[in-house]
Amino acid sequence: MPHQLLLADPETSKDVLTFIGRATRISDEGVRLQAAGGVLALTGAALAPHGLFDQTPTVLAMRIVQADPELECDVVVASLTADEQDDRALVLPETGLSPAWAGIAPPRGRWMAESSLAASVIAQRAQWGISAVARGATPGSGEEAVRALRAAIWGEPDDDLDGLPRGVAFAADAFGFISGEEDVPVMRSGRWTRLAFRRGHVLARGPVATGLTAVRETGAAE
Numbered sequence: 096m097p098h099q100l101l102l103a104d105p106e107t108s109k110d111v112l113t114f115i116g117r118a119t120r121i122s123d124e125g126v127r128l129q130a131a132g133g134v135l136a137l138t139g140a141a142l143a144p145h146g147l148f149d150q151t152p153t154v155l156a157m158r159i160v161q162a163d164p165e166l167e168c169d170v171v172v173a174s175l176t177a178d179e180q181d182d183r184a185l186v187l188p189e190t191g192l193s194p195a196w197a198g199i200a201p202p203r204g205r206w207m208a209e210s211s212l213a214a215s216v217i218a219q220r221a222q223w224g225i226s227a228v229a230r231g232a233t234p235g236s237g238e239e240a241v242r243a244l245r246a247a248i249w250g251e252p253d254d255d256l257d258g259l260p261r262g263v264a265f266a267a268d269a270f271g272f273i274s275g276e277e278d279v280p281v282m283r284s285g286r287w288t289r290l291a292f293r294r295g296h297v298l299a300r301g302p303v304a305t306g307l308t309a310v311r312e313t314g315a316a317e
Contacts, residue, residue: 103161141266
């Protein structure tokens, strides 16, 4: 018998399918489903490094919904389907995925409020980036070239976003988190930054430092 996700109501079930549909349009690396205590967290990658030396930042979109209190899971799936017998339930696929970004978990607590950004500014930077990608992707561009272009545009720090990678605006737009006027709190925890929209959260983690560390002198102090 297929495994199910039992959610709070039919509207929540549709909400989950919408989130997964948006994630699928961005990449084929699936959505992570983490459920416990009546809460289901859905996480998708808007931007993630590919390969050891890729300096692309990790930018995730997260939405939290109500679920059956007895539901417990932690799996990455490419898709879900509606259950024909219960409009609150979704059917899990037989196999899961294991993308590299799913092994990098944002911290769960100790987020410190830092500033806020206007949703209208975030929307403007998203549209600027979308236009820049469209202009730069010439006909016949290969997959690697397009990926490098997207990483360069969305991974670049943006002054209008307080130095955050422009990919946070892309994630907010692509996952439907921007809705009307809103001051979006910006919080930090270690290397992670979180933008807390009313409709969901965008989390960004800077690229991993590579190369040799600075040489330190050794020996007894004089």
